[in-house]
Amino acid sequence: MKDYPWLVYLKELAGGFCVRCFLFAVNSSTKNCQFGVLVQQPFVNFKDAKGKDGVLPNHKKTDYHKNAITASSDFLQTYQDLSKRIDSTFQWSNQAIFDRNKQALSSLVKCVLFCGKQGISLRGHRDDATVDPTSNRGNFKALIDFRAASDLNLQEFRKHAPKNATYTSKTFQSDVIEVVGEYLQEKIASNINDSSPYCRIIADEVTDTVSNQEVLSLCLQYVRYDENEKPYIEEDSFAFNNLEHTNSETVAKTILDVIKKSGLDATKIRGQSYDTTASMSSILNGTQAKSHKVVPNAIYSPCNLHKLNLAIPSACKEDHIQQAVTVINQFFLFFDNSPKHSNNSSDLKRTKLISFCKTRWTEQEEAVENFCDMIERNNEDFCSLTEGWQWDGKTKLDAQGLHSSIQSLEMIVSIVALKNVLVPLRGITVKLQKRDIDVHSAYKQISSVIAVVASIREDIDNIFKDWYSDLSSLADELDVTLQIPRLAGQQKHRSNQTANGTEEYYKCAIVIPFVDYVLSELRMEDCNPIEGILSLIPEIVVKVSNIDEIVKKLKCYESDVPRFSSLKNEIFSWTRTWNQKNQLPTNLCKSLEACDKYLFPNLYVLFQIGCVLPVTSCESERSHSTYRRVKTYLRNAMSEERMTNLTLMHVHYDMNIDVDQVVDKFIRKHPHRLF
Structure with a gap:
């Protein structure tokens, strides 16, 4: 050896x-x-x-x-000596390629995110290898050129990368957009977890006029906690889906399929918010009824803003009010459709008329007020359209017709009534569009508006005297005589009240019916589960005398709370806790913050559910505007998935997106791309 x-x-x-x-x-x-x-x-x-x-x-x-x-x-x-091993040499070579490509991938993902968040189009045909190099480059490649000027790693990558691995193709863009869209949905869905398990769905459909397609916007509302464990309400756009049909069954199936695909538990949905159309709101065959079969505890409440908005069109069934709204819109169209009508008079273009829009709720009162101001300031200039200028016959005829329509006393009374009755509604329409509003705050604000309109109705005799002075000055401005219309026989399209004077006649004929219509349309429907949870707010619970009635209304949440049999005792202890205190929580979020989940486990769960009870569907309405900004006629060929992902990026432009996580997710889906 x-x-x-x-x-x-x-x-x-x-x-x-x-x-x-x-x-x-x-x-x-x-x-x-x-x-x-x-x-x-x-x-x-x-x-x-x-x-x-x-x-x-x-x-x-x-x-x-x-x-x-x-x-x-x-x-x-x-x-x-490991450095001399062949496998180590290959491994280190691959690792070097991996590190270089991963750094370049991060830079290119940031370019895609920048375009997506800003709504800048990513035109794949401009970034394809077959495109004419002398033509204008696509936004993506142009942004890469701009970024590479200061990114040394990206410069090095572009010099040595093979032609089939430059990460600038339209396929690469689509893959990154898909990964970012999945990342956003996963991040939103992760916020609905064990600490905040309940959510509300908000959905609305919009017509995509570019591709003539119905699109469903789905949003989620849930409770989140900040770094100080303080709860607040969050609303997020979640998905956009094309609808083959707009019937209730298709809409409900689409909503539930999206929830299931995202990994969310549909049984934890506790609220539904849609508009007030029959296909959505019907208790028999509407979307809310179809969803309720799957999720029995998903309470539906019609969008309160839609109810406020529809109060005016409903009240416009009164002929004079309906005619006033039509005239306001006709004036707007007359000036808006023709630059010549607006630009030939310096006075007329000082203030722009506003359309009496059916969906932009905050503009209704503003449109009437703006119209009144324009009449007072520009009546003479408007009349000159029919006199001194060389207009075509149709323009003169339209101008004469519009001018004659506002020289009617019924029209002036209707406009003044609209202006004054809509004032209390303006503030509430702004407040109800906030993302963090809870159902109790909304109901309080709606109740206050109803109380204001009711007080107007109760004291209409004195209040209309002030209104009458305003319409008298407006009538003087328009050279309209204050008089009662001739009552000859039974009129089908005009009131026939007998009155002692002009003021009393128009008060009875126009103003009182209009106020009554508005009051009837503003009424709120009762819902036992919502009333039961609202009764637990300390501001209210200290005034409650019958706890058994509250427990009865909350019976539907027996499966949600840890121990329903002890709920009555908890409410009793909760009431005693706040009896001797001066400052009481006034809404559901503050009540949830003040509720100890160990001392009051049942109430803590109920307050979490209360925070996601339905109020409005404004978030889905807002997402429609974003969708239209992204889906232009030049981007008509996009698929549903790409459109959803780009819109989510644009909607959540302020969301913190971890680029490293996006890159890692991309690598897991496409590992071969890194070599």
């Missing part, structure tokens, strides 16, 4: 082996010979070990032994 260091003795077999050949011997000869002693069999005949024909000297002379010695020496050398 001293003369032959490759020789080892194996005690178990009582023989010797050549360790180098045992591990590394390879038969390189063309003959299929088998290894024998010292390789596959132990050497035990020690008397034949040495000598001229000895086993050990002859073994040392074989080719396979010499090759094994070389191979084993190389192995030992690379084992001691």
Whole structure:
């Protein structure tokens, strides 16, 4: 063993082996010979070990032994110095490629995010390899050129990257957009977890006029907690889906499919908010009814803003009010459709008329007020459209007709009534569009508006005297005589009240019916579960005398609370807690913050549910505007998935997106792209 260091003795077999050949011997000869002693069999005949024909000297002379010695020496050398290993060399080379490409990938993902958040189009045909290099480059490649000027790593990558791995193709863009869209949906869905398990769905459909397609916007509302464990209400756009049909069954199925695909638990939905159309709100065959079969505790409440908004069109069934709204819109269209009508008079363009829009709720009162101001300031200029200027016959005819329409006393009374009755509604329409409003705050504000309108109705005799002075001055401005219209026989399209004077006639004929209509349309529907949860707010619960009635209304949440049998005792203790305190929580979020989940586990869950009870569907309405900004006529060929992902990026422009997580997600989906 001293003369032959490759020789080892194996005690178990009582023989010797050549360790180098045992591990590394390879038969390189063309003959299929088998290894024998010292390789596959132990050497035990020690008397034949040495000598001229000895086993050990002859073994040392074989080719396979010499090759094994070389191979084993190389192995030992690379084992001691890893940098010389071939697999390490390949691994380090791959790692270098991986690191370089990953850094470049981060820069390119940031370019896609920038375009998506800002709503800048990513035109794949401009970034394709077949595009004419002399033509205008796409936004994506132009942004890469701009970024590469200050990004040394991106410069280096663009110099050495092969032509089939530049990460600038339209396929790469689509893959990144898909990954970012999935990341956003996963991040939103992750906020609905064990600490905040309940949510509300907000949905509304809009017509995509570019592709003539109905699109459903789905949003989620849930409770989040800040770094100080203070709860607040969050609303997020979640998905956009094309609808084959707009019936209730298709809409409900689409909503539930999106919820299931995202991994959310549909049984944790506790509220539904849609508009007040029959296909959505019907208790028999509407979307809310179809969803209610799957999620029985998902309470539906019609969008309160839609109810406020529809109060005016409903009240416009009164002929004079309906005519006033029509005239206001006709004036707007007359000036808005023709620059000539607006630009020929410096006075007329000082203030722009506003349309009496059916969906932009805050503009209704502003449109009427703006119209009144324009009449007072620009009546003479408007009349000149029919006198001094050289207009075509149609323009003169339209101007004369519009001018005659506002010289009616019924029209003036209707406009003044609209202006004054809409004033209390303006503030509430702004407040109800806030994302963090809860159902109790909304109901309080709506109740206050109803109270204001009711007080107007109760004191209409005195209030209309002030209004009458305003309409008198407006009538003087328009040279309209204050008089009662001639009552000849029974009129079908005009009031026939008998009155002692002009003021009393128009008060009874126009103003009182209009106020009554508005009051009837503003009424709120009762809902026992909502009333039950609202009764738990300290501001209200200290005034409650019958706790059994509250428990009865909350029976539907028996499966949600930890122990429903102890709910009555909890409410009693909760009431005693706040009886001696001066400052009481006034809404659901503050009540949730003040509720100890260990002392009042049932109430804590109920307050979480209360925070996601339906109020309005404004978030889906807002998302429609974003959708229209992204889906232009030049981007008509986009698929539903790409459109959804780009719109989500644009909607959540202020959301903190971890680029490293997006890159890692992209690598997991497309690992070959990094090499």
